[in-house]
Every structure is written in structure tokens, then in C-alpha cells.
Amino acid sequence: MQRFETAKDAALALRPDVPVYCFRPDVLVADARQFMQAFPGETAYAVKTNGEPLVLETLAKAGVKTFDVASPGEFEVVRAVAPDAEMLYMHPIKAQSDIRLALERYGIRVMALDHEDEIAKILRIVRALDLDPGSITIFVRLQTKGHAAYELSKKFGAAPAHAVELLQRCHKIGFKVGLCFHVGSQIEDPETYERALASADWVRNRADVPLAGLDVGGGFPAEYGHDPRRKKRDMPGLDEIMTRLRADMEEWGFSDMPLVAEPGRVVVARAFSLIVRVLLRKGRRLYINDGIWASLSDSWTGKITLPARFIPDPARTSRNGNPESISAFRVCGATCDSVDILSRPFWLPETVDTGDWIEIGHIGAYSLSLRTRFNGFYPDTFVEVATPFDAGERAEGFASLETMAD
Ligand SMILES: *Cc1c(COP(=O)(O)O)cnc(C)c1O
Numbered sequence: 001m002q003r004f005e006t007a008k009d010a011a012l013a014l015r016p017d018v019p020v021y022c023f024r025p026d027v028l029v030a031d032a033r034q035f036m037q038a039f040p041g042e043t044a045y046a047v048k049t050n051g052e053p054l055v056l057e058t059l060a061k062a063g064v065k066t067f068d069v070a071s072p073g074e075f076e077v078v079r080a081v082a083p084d085a086e087m088l089y090m091h092p093i094k095a096q097s098d099i100r101l102a103l104e105r106y107g108i109r110v111m112a113l114d115h116e117d118e119i120a121k122i123l124r125i126v127r128a129l130d131l132d133p134g135s136i137t138i139f140v141r142l143q144t145k146g147h148a149a150y151e152l153s154k155k156f157g158a159a160p161a162h163a164v165e166l167l168q169r170c171h172k173i174g175f176k177v178g179l180c181f182h183v184g185s186q187i188e189d190p191e192t193y194e195r196a197l198a199s200a201d202w203v204r205n206r207a208d209v210p211l212a213g214l215d216v217g218g219g220f221p222a223e224y225g226h227d228p229r230r231k232k233r234d235m236p237g238l239d240e241i242m243t244r245l246r247a248d249m250e251e252w253g254f255s256d257m258p259l260v261a262e263p264g265r266v267v268v269a270r271a272f273s274l275i276v277r278v279l280l281r282k283g284r285r286l287y288i289n290d291g292i293w294a295s296l297s298d299s300w301t302g303k304i305t306l307p308a309r310f311i312p313d314p315a316r317t318s319r320n321g322n323p324e325s326i327s328a329f330r331v332c333g334a335t336c337d338s339v340d341i342l343s344r345p346f347w348l349p350e351t352v353d354t355g356d357w358i359e360i361g362h363i364g365a366y367s368l369s370l371r372t373r374f375n376g377f378y379p380d381t382f383v384e385v386a387t388p389f390d391a392g393e394r395a396e397g398f399a400s401l402e403t404m405a406d
Contacts, residue, residue: 003384011311011357019290019379020275028271029062038242041259044068049264057081068262112139114158133174140166142181144196167207182217190236194248201252215260222269225307265365272364291333291340293374295367308346311357321350335375361389
């Protein structure tokens with residue numbers, strides 16, 4: 001992989017017409033270690049967030065020993081790059097054949113569920129393979145309510161009274177049992193974990209079975225840009241959320257048992273940026289060579305403002321507009337689909353034009369893993385970059401009203 005000091009160096013050297021992912025292994029290692037140091041338990045990286053082999057390999061080297069997986073494809077990629085790593089199969093609804101694959105071929109011994117029929121599926125394979133149920137830990141997934149940019153508890157999770165029954169039933173079979181929840185992605189309210197812990201405490205007291213562990217899932221927020229027209233919202237940072245979470249786990253009496261977290265976004269978001277090219281400027285619209293069907297689907301929902309940095313093409317000799325003045329541009333994607341337009345504008349200098357590049361920061365989470373081959377566009381070019389995105393010159397999408405005034 002070619003190495004550059006900054007994404008700008010890469011853009012000017014390669015003059016790419018295709019989107020280029022800028023991978024920052026040092027940032028990935030630093031963010032993973034920061035999480036592991038702050039969380040008082042096992043860190044299981046959520047592979048779906050970004051399952052690129054180079055990411056998993058770098059995380060394994062950084063000391064991540066456990067991975068949260070959901071499918072045979074994820075079992076395989078983790079096993080290939082980190083053969084000694086433990087896998088937690090935390091998808092609550094699994095195909096029978098995938099359960100067999102997990103238990104038989106991959107030696108997975110930790111699984112999640114939220115329904116009694118799933119217990120029956122697992123038990124069938126456990127009996128067929130003549131495994132000791134006591135060697136397997138079943139995490140019962142608990143429904144939670146919270147405020148996250150992406151609410152994920154509507155789909156999975158047992159209501160508290162149901163979770164009590166599931167715990168007791170699994171315990172009676174001889175499985176080790178734990179409780180897990182996943183509050184959603186990019187949580188916006190630090191109380192979210194506390195509500196889930198209070199609910200887990202209620203379930204534990206009612207179930208009255210020994211708990212082998214508590215898995216608090218993911219949801220830890222990553223840093224993004226913001227709309228300079230609006231007041232910057234006071235978002236809790238990872239430090240604040242983690243301090244609260246530790247105190248809440250203590251208060252609700254969970255700090256003595258084995259703890260697991262499944263961070264995704266917060267570990268990998270900063271590790272990648274993306275260089276895109278402006279294929280055409282049409283008034284206030286920029287048509288770029290990527291979009292919601294490729295690397296930018298996570299921003300399509302309008303929940304996230306991606307920070308953007310302007311990389312002007314030095315070959316362009318004449319420009320219109322004031323280079324000091326930043327304005328909003330609507331960003332249209334590469335495919336012929338009319339929904340392929342980002343819901344939030346990019347804030348860029350007025351002089352941006354056809355042929356320029358834009359570096360989009362903090363796209364490591366849910367971008368590479370969600371890209372499609374729609375319309376034949378599939379970004380797959382990587383370079384390595386040393387300087388963190390935030391360390392470069394000011395990114396326009398990060399600009400606040402105050403800094404824009406000077
Ligand atoms: C997606 C997912 C995660 C990771 O969530 P982030 O918000 O990216 O940290 C963790 N656990 C489960 C069960 C998930 O589905």
C-alpha cells in the first residue's frame with residue numbers, strides 16, 4: 001500500500017478519479033487502546049462496523065483479543081487474520097446451519113438470543129455434537145430504550161419479564177448465562193446505559209440464577225463534524241460516557257462480574273478518511289464520484305455531519321468566488337439514482353469546482369462495510385496516511401460559527 005503524510009499529498013500525487021480510502025493504522029491503534037484502557041472488561045470489536053482484513057489485523061496487533069461476529073463471513077475473516085482470537089456470536093437470530101458452523105468448525109462458545117425457539121435451535125446442535133452445555137455461555141439480549149442516532153432495540157431484545165424466563169430456562173439446561181443489550185449506535189444521551197443497567201438489574205434479581213457476565217454492547221459515540229449554521233450541540237464525549245458507565249455499573253452491582261463491551265464506531269471511525277473528486281459543479285451542487293450506495297450511506301440518514309476538507313486542484317488556474325468564504329454545497333452521488341444525494345450539505349470554500357478533491361473525514365465506521373456495486377461503482381482503492389484527519393489544517397465541516405467569523 002502506498003504511504004503518504006496527508007490525504008492532500010495522496011490526492012496531489014495520484015490525482016485520483018476514483019474514491020481513495022486513506023487508512024490511518026496509528027489512529028486505529030490509539031483509539032482501540034484508549035477504549036480498552038477506559039473499559040473495565042473485555043473489548044469485543046464489532047466486526048460489522050468495518051470488517052476489512054487490514055482493520056482486523058491492526059486491531060489484533062493492538063491487543064484486541066475478542067471479536068463480536070454475526071455471520072459465517074465474519075467468522076471466516078476473523079479466523080483468517082486473528083486465528084487465536086475469541087469470537088462472540090452475538091446475533092440473536094441465527095440460521096440453524098450457522099449455529100452448527102459456529103459450534104463445530106469455529107469453536108465459538110458464546111452466543112446471544114432473545115427467544116425460546118432460539119434456545120431449541122442451539123440445543124439441537126449442542127446435542128448432535130455431544131457438547132457439554134456448561135461449556136457454552138448464552139447471553140440473553142434485553143430490550144432497551146434510549147436515545148441514539150440509530151435506535152437498534154426495536155428489532156431485537158426480550159422484554160424484561162421474558163428475559164427472566166429465558167435466563168432461567170437456559171440455566172436449567174445447564175448453559176452458563178449472561179445478560180446483554182445494545183442501546184443503538186452513536187448514543188446521544190449518557191443516561192442511556194444507566195436505564196439499560198437498571199433494567200438488567202431488575203431481570204437479574206427476578207431470575208435469581210448465577211450470571212456469568214454482562215455485555216453492554218456498543219453505541220459509544222464517535223466524533224463527527226457539525227453544521228456551522230447551528231449551535232454546536234453539547235454531545236457527551238467518550239470520556240464522559242465511560243466515566244458514567246463505570247459509576248453506573250458499580251452502583252447497580254455489576255462491576256464484580258466479567259464485563260464485555262462491543263464497540264464498533266468509536267474504535268474505527270477516525271481511522272479512515274475518503275478522498276472524493278468533484279466530477280462537476282452545477283451552481284450549489286457538487287456531483288462527486290462516491291455516494292450513498294458506496295462509502296457515504298451512513299450519512300444519508302441525516303444523523304451525521306461528516307467533516308470535509310477542500311483539496312483544490314492546482315491545475316485549475318481560474319476560480320470564482322471568495323476563497324475565505326465558506327458555504328453549503330449539496331452533494332450528489334455517482335449513481336443514476338435520484339435518492340443518491342447526501343441529506344446534509346458539505347461546507348466548503350465558495351471556490352470549489354469541477355476537478356477538485358474533497359477529503360471526507362471520520363468515515364471508518366459503516367462506510368466500507370455498507371458499500372454496494374450499484375451502477376458498477378465500487379470504491380476499493382486504499383492508501384496509508386500518517387497524519388490524523390483532525391491534525392491537518394482546519395476541516396471546513398468542523399468550522400464553528402465563531403471560527404468562521406475570523
Ligand atoms: C452494531 C453492533 C455493535 C456496534 O455498535 P457501535 O454503535 O458501532 O459501537 C455492537 N453490538 C451489536 C450487537 C451490534 O449489533
